[in-house]
Amino acid sequence: MKVSDYFRAIGPISPTEISGGASHVPTPLKGSGPSEFQKLLERQVTLSSHAQTRIESRSLPWDAEMEKRIGRGIDAAEQKGSREALILADNLAVIANVKSRTVVTAIDRSQMKEQVFTNIDSAVLV
Numbered sequence: 001m002k003v004s005d006y007f008r009a010i011g012p013i014s015p016t017e018i019s020g021g022a023s024h025v026p027t028p029l030k031g032s033g034p035s036e037f038q039k040l041l042e043r044q045v046t047l048s049s050h051a052q053t054r055i056e057s058r059s060l061p062w063d064a065e066m067e068k069r070i071g072r073g074i075d076a077a078e079q080k081g082s083r084e085a086l087i088l089a090d091n092l093a094v095i096a097n098v099k100s101r102t103v104v105t106a107i108d109r110s111q112m113k114e115q116v117f118t119n120i121d122s123a124v125l126v
Contacts, residue, residue, distance in 0.1 A: 044101065045071045051094070051103040060092060060108055070094060073124040074101055082122040089126045093117075 045067050047055070055062045066089060073087035074096050082098045091109040095117065096102065117123075 069126045073126040084120045086120045086123040
């Protein structure tokens with residue numbers, strides 16, 4: 001028996017009935033990629049609890065504009081294949097995990113005693 005014979009034996013396929021007598025026809029998806037909302041969520045910068053605590057307790061400058069700048073720094077590091085980046089913006093330095101777009105820690109220039117950053121593979125000035 002050929003494969004085409006199996007399809008003839010099955011017969012035509014029609015929409016199934018759902019309780020209540022209505023037929024269900026699947027709705028085609030719009031586009032084949034992620035939605036615009038999903039893309040926006042993926043580009044968002046998140047703060048780890050440690051970074052959030054540091055920013056609040058030390059009154060570090062963090063607003064929507066700073067978050068955009070840090071996001072652009074993460075984008076630049078991502079384009080170069082970075083995993084952990086030091087991002088410098090004005091007097092603020094943050095360490096960010098590039099893949100998860102998460103700020104791991106934050107520090108102000110006046111609090112940088114040793115001026116040594118470890119476990120990073122890139123530095124970005126924004």
